[in-house]
Amino acid sequence: MTSTNHAKPWIFTASCPSILGTVDVVTRYMAEAGNYVEEIHSFDDSxxxxxxxxxxxxxxNENFSAEQFNAEFASRAAEFDMxxxxxxPQHRQRVAILVSKYDHCLNDLLYRHRTGQLNIEIPVIISNHPDLKELAEWHDIPYYHLPISAETKPYQEAEIVKLLDQYDIELVVLARYMQVLSPWMCEQLxxxxxxxxHSLLPGFKGARPYHQAWEKGVKMVGATAHYVNNDLDEGPIIAQGIQTVDHAYYPEDLVSKGQDVERVTLFNAIRYHIEKRVFLNGSRTVIFSH
Incomplete structure (x- = not known):
């Protein structure tokens, strides 16, 4: 029988070596335990x-419990090293947002959080500038201004990690946080x-990348959202977006269009992550988007 109350579902995710019977061991247990499968995605990487x-x-089963599920499934999973x-269903990830002066991504996330498009909690916002404090206060979210310089960087990053522990943060979002994280910080995160x-082709780095792109007559702007690692802007990719532009776009137009793409791409990446649709597969990702 199907569920008729449209309740939020439980989510089961798993990974293991490629062995015959991987789908069967999961779906067979679901059926035997009386769990109605509403959506299923699987992928075997050859x-x-x-x-x-x-x-x-x-x-x-109205007496369903996660503890019983895990206890019963453990022996079956062990055969597959799964x-x-x-x-x-009710779990809402606790997300900390790191931001500098650009507010377009922060504004978008706060709006989507407020309207329920992002099923998360945002208990803290951290910045190396004071500029966006009013925006955080309007949303009744604690805002920590932690200035940074070359000399104070180790202390500043240590303070950020303390705040992440204090607020029991599960996910950190760098919403245009314009600082290069140290190897130590990358390891923590x-x-x-x-x-x-931004993702511009060819790659324009340094100051004013959109102005550089305009000078070369760029024909597309885009954005990439990825997990943080010690390779600057080269972590496993979660989501990307792109928009075409032409000769009628001046630098300011490219910036505006690029920021639009950044907003949507970051939202998609966070949504995939919190809905457990992302699997790390070495340096790559497996994304079950829908």
């Missing part, structure tokens, strides 16, 4: 020899921080 699966399901995670940056 290159890495890894298998990935994501299931949304509704328990039909690692899995069960996410409760490995796998639990998402960054957004």
């Amino acid at each position: 290159e890495s020899k890894n298998f990935f699966i994501r299931i949304e399901f509704q328990p039909q 690692e899995w995670q069960l996410t409760e 490995n796998g639990k921080a998402i960054n957004i940056h």
Whole structure:
């Protein structure tokens, strides 16, 4: 029987080596345990020899518990060396936003959070500038201004990590946080921080990239959202966006169009992450977008 109350589903995610029977062991248990599968995605990577699966399901047993599920499934998963995670429907990830002076991504995330498009909690905003404090206060979110210089960088980053621990943060979003993180900081945030940056072809780096792009007659602007690692702007990619432009776009127009793409791309990346649609596969990602 199908569920008729449109309740938010439980989410099951798992990965393991590519072995015959991986789909069967999961779906068979779901059926035997009385869990109605509403959505299922799986992928077997023939290159890495890894298998990935994501299931949304509704328990039909009113006495369903995560503890019982994990205990019963453990013996079956062990045969496949399978690692899995069960996410409760009511769980809202606690997200810290790091930002500098550009407010377009922060504004967009706060709006989507306020309207329920992003099912997250935002208990803290951290910045190396004071400029966006009023925006945070309007949303009744604590705002920490932590200035940074070459000399104070180790102390400033240590203070950020303390705040992440204090607020029990599960995910960090760099919403145009215009600082290069130290190797130590990248290690602290490995796998639990998402960054957004422009994607212009060819690659224009340094100051005023959109003005550089305009001078070369760029024909597209884009954005890339990725996990943070110690390779500057080269972590595993989660989402990308692109828009075409032409000769009628002046530098200011390119900036505006680029910021639009950044907003949507960052939102998609966060949504994929919190909905457990992203799997790390070496330096790449597997994304079950829909």
